[in-house]
Amino acid sequence: MSLTYKVEPQKGWLLAVFEGFYDSSLAEEFTNQVLEICTIHKPAKLLIDMRGVEGEMSKWSRYGLTVTAAKKYFLALLLGKVAKCRFAIVGNIPLVDPDKFEEVVASARGMDLKIFTNINHAYVWLGV
Helix, strand or coil: CCCEEEEEEECCEEEEEEEEEECHHHHHHHHHHHHHHHHHHCCCEEEEEEEEEEECCCHHHHHHHHHHHHHHHHHHHHCCCCCCCEEEEECCCCCCCCCCHHHHHHHHCCCEEEEECCHHHHHHHHCC
């Protein structure tokens, strides 16, 4: 099973709403979907709404997903395929880690990314 998404352009930012069931076998697909969104729309601010996604991840899966996403994003940025972007990810526990491990890993790799369980907090952080 795979994840589906729809993109909803907003004034000055982009919303990507994902649905489905996530397991670690979908890490490559998910990172490709997000990169495709960034390549097509070139947002400066992207809110990834994962509240409609069920599943969970181990710490190791979170680490691998985040490292892969950072590598793909920075390569695409270097090649001029995407714009510099601020990422907010909103999801439910246990899909997102309440300790925000993904955020720590992304920050260590230079990504401007925050994890939220409350969409209003994500809006505030993105400034939208």
